[in-house]
Each structure stands twice: as structure tokens, then as C-alpha cells.
Amino acid sequence: MSDLALIMALPNESKGLFEQAGIQVHYSGIGKVNAAFKAFEVIQKTGCKTLLNLGSAGSSQFDAHALVEVSTFVQRDMDVSPLGFAVGVTPMDDDHPAEIHLEAYFPHLEKGICGTGDSFETGIPKVPCDFVDMEGYAIAKVCKKLGVRLISVKYITDGANDTAHLDWEENLLLGAQKLLKLYQTVK
Template sequence: MKQDLALVMALASESKGLFEQENIAVHYSGIGKVNAAFKAFEIIQKTQCKTLLNLGTAGSSVFNAHELVEVTTFVQRDMDVSPLGFEVGVTPMDPHFPSAIQLEPYFQDLPKGICGTGDNFEVNLPKVPCNLVDMEGYALAKVCKKLGVRLISVKYITDGANETAHLDWEDNLLLGAQKLLGLYQSI
């Protein structure tokens, strides 16, 4: 599987250089949905991969810190066109992917989650039902679906998506990178 797979993470701080030390090629998208969408498109075009593996960090008020969670559904927690009568999380006039994007599970032993993606560092309960939050996943999923590439996404829970999230995220990056590297090596 690894020969048809490309690995994407948002930031080098999420890998802490551990993947590079093991000679694993990592593509970094940068923060946010626009950067993630552009990088996913670029990776797929350049590598012709059949699977894009997204490893990264997320906050959650449901899952425990230090837990690995496989995302099986992505939603947009910041898409809000409710003044025009649309539900929060729904992209108006998008006939293919108006709200949730489903992914086929890959890891049998990991808990499964619904990830709310948005262009903000979430410290409150999102308006869209989800049990973990990130800033890139929905965009990666949408590009992959449109191009017919499988996306597998696993998030390391760094924080409780609350008022101390920014501190907890920073403090837990190394342990997260270690756990994500171990998971990658098990594929």
C-alpha cells in the first residue's frame, strides 16, 4: 500500500522531524482549508497517489488527550450561510458534497470520529455536530473525493478544544509525533 500512498500533515511541528529521520517523505500543507486544498491537489497531481494519508493533531472535548482517532466523517464547522436559510455546515449549491464527507475506515482498532474543520483554532463547542476539530481535514477530503483518491485520516488528540487548548497543543506535539510515526510504521 505504501507505494501508492502520499503522506500529508499540516505543519512540520506535528512531525517533529521524526518522519524525516526515518526517511519518510512528508508533504506539509500549512494551516487552513485553502492551503490544505491546494496542497492536496498538488500532491495528487505530482505523485499520482491512490491514497492520501493525513496524519495530524486535533482537539476534542469527547476523546481523551493522547488518543489516536480515525476520522470517518468530515464536516465544515465554519460554513455558516444560515441567514439565507441553510443549515450551519452546509455549502449552498454544491450538488456533490453539500455537508458531510464520509471516508472508508482503514484502521480496525482505532476509535472513529466526526471531525469538524474550520479556519479557526476552536476553543468552544462547534455549531456543527462533531467530536473532534481540526483546520484542514474537510478540504483534504473534498479534493480527494473530487479526484477519486482515497483519504485516510488519523488525528492525535492534543487538547480538549477549550481555553487551554493552545498550551496543551504545543505541549503534546512530540508525543503525538511519536504515536503517529508508530501508526505509520504499522501500515
């Protein structure tokens, strides 16, 4: 796709494989604020019509080493429940619902709900979701606001449990290899 830009959170997630293959990667850094800023910047600078977000995620629902396409993003750390709002809902944001649904692109991949939050999740999120990341919802919201298509695929590195930090690091190279192979199928 000539109107496609690729965004990932960290160089750790690509292990330099994308750059070695001559593919430009825009790295956002960790967290929702960094991801939102970078997504906006990439869309403005490149004029892309589609933003492809590849990266890692933890899951107790999907097997480690699986590639999963995001069907929906939710915010697992937005909690204004003391004011009467449901967990995951941003108050007074009528233009953008708590769930951001994406159009499927890869028919052969399993689909799931990704819960984004500014924490490395090692337990059960407050908002129902199948796997967790730290950037996706913010990227999805920027794309929705700017009318840019988002495709997002996550490589499951860990079980989002008490060994997640060890499993994440150990599984990044295999994840980068699988994500690169998937990227090379994008038309």
C-alpha cells in the same frame, strides 16, 4: 503502500521524526485553502491513489493522547444560515454533501466526526462533531473530487478549551511519536 502519499499541516506535528525515518511528508500549512491547494498538488505530482492525512486535533469527547480515525468530515465554520441553509452546508454544491464519509482503515482505532474550520476552536462548534482540526475537510473534498482514497488519523492534543493553545504545543512530540508508529503499520 507504493501509491500512498502523506500530508500533514505543519512540521510541528511531525517534529522531524518522519524525515529522520526516511519518510517523505508533504506539509500543507494551516487552514482549508492551504490544505486544499497542497492536497491537489500532491495528488497531481505523485499520482497517489491514497492520501494519508495525519495530524493533531482538539476534542472534548476523546481523551488527550488518543489516536482517532476520522469516519466523517464536516465544515464547522460554513455558515450561510441567513440565506436558509443549515450550518455546515455549502450552498449550491449538489455534487458534494456537507458530510464527507471515509472508509475505515485502522480497525483498532476509535472513530469520530472531525469538524474542520479556519479557526483554532476553543468552544463548542456550531456543527456537531467529536473533534476539531483546521485542514481535514478541505483535503477530503479534494480527494472526493479527484477519486483518491483518503485515510485520516488525528492525535488528540487538547480539550478544545481555554488551555488548548498550551496543551497543543506541549503534546506534539508524543503525538508525532504515536503517529509515526501508526504510519509504520500501513501496508
